Amino acid sequence: MRKIQLHINVLNLTLLFLCLLVGCSLHAQDSVPVRDMDPYFDEARKLRNQNKIDLALQTLDKAAEKAEEGEDLKGLIDCYHELALLYLKLDKESDTQFYWDRASVLLKDTAYPYGDAIHKYIEAILLYEADQSFQSLFMLNEAKQLNNDRNFFNNILLTEAMVYMKLEKYESAAKNLNSLVVNTDIYEKDYLSTRAYLGLADLNYRTENYEESSKNGEQALELANANGFFLEIRKANDLLSKVYSEMGSYQKAWTNSQNLLKIQDSLFTIDKVKVEAKTADKIRDDYKTELIARQDDTIEELKESQNRSELTAILTSAFLIIISLLAVSLYRNNQIKLKTNDLLQTKNRELQVARDGAVQAMEAKTNFLSTVSHELRTPLYAVTGLTHLLLEENPSEHQKEHLKALKFSGDYLLNFINDILHINKIDANKLEPLNMEFNLKKVINEVMDSLQQSAKENKTKLLLDYDNDIPSHLMSDPLKLSQVFMNLIGNAIKFTRGGIVEVICKLKEKNGEDVTIYFEVKDNGIGISKEKQQSIFDGFEQGSIQINREYGGTGLGLTIVKSLLGLFGSKIELKSNLNEGSSFMFDIDMKSKDDIVDDIDFEITQGEYDFKGLHIMIVEDNKINQVITKKMLNKKEITCDIASNGEEAVTLAGENEYDAILMDIHMPGISGEEATIQIRKFDQQTPIIALTAISLDDSLESFYAAGCNDVVTKPFKPEIFYQKIGENIFDKKAKSSLS
Numbered sequence: 001m002r003k004i005q006l007h008i009n010v011l012n013l014t015l016l017f018l019c020l021l022v023g024c025s026l027h028a029q030d031s032v033p034v035r036d037m038d039p040y041f042d043e044a045r046k047l048r049n050q051n052k053i054d055l056a057l058q059t060l061d062k063a064a065e066k067a068e069e070g071e072d073l074k075g076l077i078d079c080y081h082e083l084a085l086l087y088l089k090l091d092k093e094s095d096t097q098f099y100w101d102r103a104s105v106l107l108k109d110t111a112y113p114y115g116d117a118i119h120k121y122i123e124a125i126l127l128y129e130a131d132q133s134f135q136s137l138f139m140l141n142e143a144k145q146l147n148n149d150r151n152f153f154n155n156i157l158l159t160e161a162m163v164y165m166k167l168e169k170y171e172s173a174a175k176n177l178n179s180l181v182v183n184t185d186i187y188e189k190d191y192l193s194t195r196a197y198l199g200l201a202d203l204n205y206r207t208e209n210y211e212e213s214s215k216n217g218e219q220a221l222e223l224a225n226a227n228g229f230f231l232e233i234r235k236a237n238d239l240l241s242k243v244y245s246e247m248g249s250y251q252k253a254w255t256n257s258q259n260l261l262k263i264q265d266s267l268f269t270i271d272k273v274k275v276e277a278k279t280a281d282k283i284r285d286d287y288k289t290e291l292i293a294r295q296d297d298t299i300e301e302l303k304e305s306q307n308r309s310e311l312t313a314i315l316t317s318a319f320l321i322i323i324s325l326l327a328v329s330l331y332r333n334n335q336i337k338l339k340t341n342d343l344l345q346t347k348n349r350e351l352q353v354a355r356d357g358a359v360q361a362m363e364a365k366t367n368f369l370s371t372v373s374h375e376l377r378t379p380l381y382a383v384t385g386l387t388h389l390l391l392e393e394n395p396s397e398h399q400k401e402h403l404k405a406l407k408f409s410g411d412y413l414l415n416f417i418n419d420i421l422h423i424n425k426i427d428a429n430k431l432e433p434l435n436m437e438f439n440l441k442k443v444i445n446e447v448m449d450s451l452q453q454s455a456k457e458n459k460t461k462l463l464l465d466y467d468n469d470i471p472s473h474l475m476s477d478p479l480k481l482s483q484v485f486m487n488l489i490g491n492a493i494k495f496t497r498g499g500i501v502e503v504i505c506k507l508k509e510k511n512g513e514d515v516t517i518y519f520e521v522k523d524n525g526i527g528i529s530k531e532k533q534q535s536i537f538d539g540f541e542q543g544s545i546q547i548n549r550e551y552g553g554t555g556l557g558l559t560i561v562k563s564l565l566g567l568f569g570s571k572i573e574l575k576s577n578l579n580e581g582s583s584f585m586f587d588i589d590m591k592s593k594d595d596i597v598d599d600i601d602f603e604i605t606q607g608e609y610d611f612k613g614l615h616i617m618i619v620e621d622n623k624i625n626q627v628i629t630k631k632m633l634n635k636k637e638i639t640c641d642i643a644s645n646g647e648e649a650v651t652l653a654g655e656n657e658y659d660a661i662l663m664d665i666h667m668p669g670i671s672g673e674e675a676t677i678q679i680r681k682f683d684q685q686t687p688i689i690a691l692t693a694i695s696l697d698d699s700l701e702s703f704y705a706a707g708c709n710d711v712v713t714k715p716f717k718p719e720i721f722y723q724k725i726g727e728n729i730f731d732k733k734a735k736s737s738l739s
Helices: 002-017 038-049 053-069 073-089 093-107 113-129 133-146 150-166 170-181 189-206 210-227 230-247 250-264 270-304 308-392 397-427 440-450 452-457 478-494 545-551 557-567 623-635 646-655 672-680 701-706 718-738
Strands: 436-438 461-466 474-476 500-511 514-523 573-577 581-592 615-619 639-643 660-663 688-692 710-713
Touching (some): 053 073, 073 093, 093 113, 113 133, 150 189, 170 189, 189 230, 230 308, 308 397, 308 623, 397 440, 436 440, 440 452, 440 478, 440 500, 452 461, 478 500, 478 557, 557 581, 623 639, 639 646, 646 660, 660 672, 660 718, 710 718
Parallel strands (some): 461 500, 615 639
Antiparallel strands (some): 436 474, 500 514
């Protein structure tokens, strides 16, 4: 009977163990001898911190076998607790509660202080997750009274810091986290330090101490990368992306966002779920097979002893166990389905975080480009303004030719800056080409004239094969077309020395007002290899490093051409062979102006104004721009005063009468908008024209809302500049006198 009772006791212990599919990693460190399964607990802890859940399951299975072989109830309690902590790692609160309840049952009949301490520790975490922070702190304090193990105490310090953060008790949280940064834990030193650095980074981010937050985040990321803490790597990259964005370090924010995108698919993937489920099923099936084998052996022994009563008891036990196994199997299958659904939701949330990070990085790039645009426009204003003044001073004929080329290049550079800023909008379908009247042959000739000097330097001849059947007045976007030809012809000249570059324009089709024109830019230069032709239109791509070093350039020209032609619904084609030259071909659909009833003026109607005797105030903080604007006004016999900032402008406007005020917007001190608002408090009549290097993407509504009458964007064409001044002084006076 003792032998049979022993079999039944083993079976009952095994039944209790059926729900345990994995072991645990937070090693119980009571004053008891080291158990055979303790090395497995240590290994499982490392795997859990590295988010290798399937391997942790296998390791803990071996620990569970040791606990079963030794009938170690304390080890079984530890396993239930550690399984609960493992599910906390997966954000599975219901499963955590399930195994915590199983441990509660065993603790009622077992004197185990360490088990009671861990039990209260897990309960404190569950209270924290349920937003019961003060009860959580109370339970953590009770747990500390039951055990003084260093690893256990360090984990309690970390959990307390999380609770303090939620309560916004940042000083208390910082105290705990700083103590963990330099911890001497023999099991989880690097993991605790990583979590502490992450906590400090989050704390400093919340308190807007971004410099310190970035340092803590970088230290956390370094430790996480060194130890393979994948969840902490993701969290560190996510936090650093936000911190660097707040600091204005947009390149670093973009780098961390890209790192975040790269590791998304390495965490909580569906394949990983399948591996974990397969491991859990194998553990369960192994136990089932082992138990049935044990029962078969026992039945054979009972048959030999002819003990019918014992056989009946064993068969009954076997039947109950098999029924229990089936029930657990059904439960586990259901749990796996729920787990898969939850992880799919987790994956969706991570994808949303990645999307938000990408959007944030795109905003950082947009801000960067806007700043660069403004900084480039200011010196460009000096170039175009001085060119205009030199052309007005009767230069010699050969100087006039150079100055005209310089003027055209300045205008082209301004359009180039604008189009670079528009590339992002092209991809987002937010930008469309203009539709205005122009002469195609004139546009192409202007481009070729501006590039004649480069062609002469390369001893290359420029030819134009232009179809005279093409209508002289077309409707499209001449600025973007000129940029397309500037890039294509410029590239052809750069890579052709002592050869010919030919531009071909042919009327392909004309149906009423609809016109399709074929364009080709071909040369007999160095050509492009077949393998490079697929990537030549990518950003910053050239034929090779040697070509880049010999011929120069950024490799951005063909990317811009491809993007701009996309605005017209056109695609560029390339034919080329090495050392035989290249041909770039495309078609563009336009409309013929001759066939359109058009009531829109496509050119600014120039008014004839007598500016002599006008007195105007220039508000400008840049000294060079002050001189250029003043000289342009003096050319028209206009006198002027200069204010170097917004405060000085308000003072001069109050002390003097002006026919108009030219107001820069971006200035140190008070801005041009604020200065305009203050002037409008005592002067409602004087025209105020915003003269500023704003981006074309900026909204002009705020300028008009502040009280500006008109806006001129720097750098500007002189005729537009004078036209705006005349309209706002003379035309408005005429309207006032009529009313």
